[in-house]
Amino acid sequence: MNNFKLSQNKLQEWYVNHGRHDLPWRNTDNMYHIYLSEIMLQQTQVSRVLEEYYPQFLEKYPTLMSLASAPQEDVLSAWSGLGYYSRARNLHKTAIACPESLPKTQEELMKLPGIGRYTASAICSFGHEQNIPVVDTNIARVIKRFFSLLEPKEVTLWSHAKEFVNNNESRHHNLALMDLGSLVCLPKNPLCQECPLEKKCLGKSSPELYTQTKKKEYEFLELFYGVYIKNGKIALQVSTKKMYKDMYVLPSVEPIEEDLIGSFKHAYTKYRLKVNLYRVEEVNEEVIWIDVEKLALSPISSLTKKAEKFFKDL
Ligand code: SF4
Known part of the structure; x- marks a missing residue:
């Protein structure tokens, strides 16, 4: 039955x-x-x-x-x-x-x-x-x-x-x-x-x-990325971090206030991020050069996509 x-x-x-x-x-x-x-x-x-x-x-x-x-x-x-x-x-x-x-x-x-x-x-x-x-x-x-x-x-x-x-x-x-x-x-x-x-x-x-679920606990972080553009190409790095492993990301830099291009907010899983972008003219670590116009065809995260509007006309 x-x-x-x-x-x-x-x-x-x-x-x-x-x-x-x-x-x-x-x-x-x-x-x-x-x-x-x-x-x-x-x-x-x-x-x-x-x-x-x-x-x-x-x-x-x-x-x-x-x-x-x-x-x-x-x-x-x-x-x-x-x-x-x-x-x-x-x-x-x-x-x-x-x-x-x-x-x-x-x-x-x-x-x-x-x-x-x-x-x-x-x-x-x-x-x-x-x-x-x-x-x-x-x-x-x-x-x-x-x-x-x-x-x-x-x-x-x-x-x-x-x-x-x-x-x-x-x-x-x-x-x-x-x-x-x-x-x-x-x-x-x-x-x-x-x-x-x-x-x-x-x-x-x-x-x-x-x-009934536990109240979500967010982690608030501030990130500092460098925008280095030369001859229409932008310097990116292949991430080794777990979250973005093998994706192309902007290089992290020490912030210098007068070089600030812009800031925006971004949410990713439990993270609530404030992202600051700085104009830089050199990067210490190894980078790959990607045509800014063809960025959308590369393995980039939505964070990098959001950042694009700040630098695509530089
Ligand atoms: S299964 Fe969900 S929607 Fe259906 S009667 Fe039960 S509580 Fe209501």
Whole structure:
């Protein structure tokens, strides 16, 4: 006897009428395309991935083989501005490890760089239609509320998601839960009256109890970068720091007030930055020279993109 039959059926019905069926990665059986979408969607909104990155990246690298054959520098350029650049490095490493096709099991997928339990299960469920649960942030919120789980461990969340999976329609069930979390079971003020799970939801009387999060703690930093332009080219360095590893960045300098070009604010993960740019005429460390006009084609971060407007007319 399936205790969840009613809720599963209502969820399916809701998905047919309200699900986001037009997303391109939901209308393909190409595992690489599904994998790419899952990596891009980590930490990035659907609209931004859809409009600015997913189609452009696939046009440049339509197959795992084409991605594997590209230099890392080019892959980072295609990822430029999307942030969390380790995603692009890991994607590239995975393509090199499996240029023909991705493995078909969660266990094998999780051995690849940057693929955790969520991504592996998403590929197996959405791509191979395997009968397994998927738990992302949106689904976790629905599961916590539906089963009334206060601060559950990961393993508890996954086991409840498994219990709830509709074995006849697991792919649609997982996609439906994902959409329900992002469209109805919202972090604040969920729309319980419109929810197909309302009848059986154990957390509906106080849904906010399940989404209490710690207050974010920001780290405020002031950064000082040098702008050294010669013959239309700008001096950049290849970063060795973890956050921007292998990306092209402006060199750090000691600030000299009269050489200040401009300042701007920038937010990145937990950091709240004040960035100051200074005109310089030499840099002590090793640099590479990039044509200012072609900067957008290089692997630069959104911070460097923001800085560009201060120096492009110098
Ligand atoms: S009834 Fe409300 S709290 Fe429960 S799953 Fe639906 S939207 Fe979320």
